[in-house]
Amino acid sequence: MEYIGFTYVSNFVSKRVEEILFEAYNDTNKLFEEWKLPIRLVYLDKLTLEPGYLITIETPEGKVRLFPLDVLVDFLDYRLKVEIEKNDGMNMNKILGITSFPLTSRDKYFGFYEKFLGFQAERLGRQVMLLSMRPFESDSMRMALKILDNPLADEDLKRLAVRVLSRELPAFKMRLIKGMLHEIGHSFGLEHCSNDCVMNSPQTLEEWDSRFLGYCDPCRQKLEKNLNSSWKD
Ligand SMILES: [Zn+2]
Numbered sequence: 001m002e003y004i005g006f007t008y009v010s011n012f013v014s015k016r017v018e019e020i021l022f023e024a025y026n027d028t029n030k031l032f033e034e035w036k037l038p039i040r041l042v043y044l045d046k047l048t049l050e051p052g053y054l055i056t057i058e059t060p061e062g063k064v065r066l067f068p069l070d071v072l073v074d075f076l077d078y079r080l081k082v083e084i085e086k087n088d089g090m091n092m093n094k095i096l097g098i099t100s101f102p103l104t105s106r107d108k109y110f111g112f113y114e115k116f117l118g119f120q121a122e123r124l125g126r127q128v129m130l131l132s133m134r135p136f137e138s139d140s141m142r143m144a145l146k147i148l149d150n151p152l153a154d155e156d157l158k159r160l161a162v163r164v165l166s167r168e169l170p171a172f173k174m175r176l177i178k179g180m181l182h183e184i185g186h187s188f189g190l191e192h193c194s195n196d197c198v199m200n201s202p203q204t205l206e207e208w209d210s211r212f213l214g215y216c217d218p219c220r221q222k223l224e225k226n227l228n229s230s231w232k233d
């Protein structure tokens with residue numbers, strides 16, 4: 001079995017989104033089990049980063065406060081290293097971290113396409129994967145969460161927000177699961193493909209919503225082959 005550490009940067013995550021993250025984590029493991037793929041996510045607790053690392057950058061969407069990519073990779077790599085030392089002999093050399101803000105480095109703002117796809121880095125044989133959930137959130141979902149976080153919001157407005165979320169959150173969860181499967185696929189050597197498959201990267205949210213939840217046959221075969229060869233190492 002190949003284990004992948006799973007964590008998220010908790011600083012800006014609301015309670016409701018946190019619940020969805022755990023559902024996505026559980027559902028992804030259920031899918032791997034169903035597909036008889038020897039991959040499992042292992043929850044490693046959430047990461048809370050010091051606000052001192054926050055930077056403000058100008059983006060096409062206006063000013064955004066976030067943690068720089070290199071800081072995130074360092075933190076995740078350190079977290080994975082600690083876990084490997086604790087569980088000597090456990091087959092785990094990958095970690096997947098979810099962030100609520102767009103991924104960016106100090107001097108570069110990734111476009112829509114890149115944000116969707118997350119980020120991968122390798123450190124001494126350890127694989128760090130980062131995925132931003134931000135591109136998977138619809139505007140109405142963000143607005144509804146804001147209303148519910150506001151103690152002064154009107155009761156009718158809150159009821160409306162709850163209704164919007166009951167429609168938006170399940171869609172958000174599916175997008176997130178597909179994004180996690182996409183990054184995990186990359187971490188086992190899969191490249192982008194053009195079939196109806198999670199490895200076919202989307203240009204729009206609608207396209208991602210209509211995408212098949214799973215790997216196409218060629219991707220799956222390659223994934224199985226790469227999993228087998230990594231066992232022999
Ligand atoms: Zn990709």
Ligand SMILES: [Zn+2]
Nearest residue numbers: 193197216219
């Ligand atoms: Zn494919």
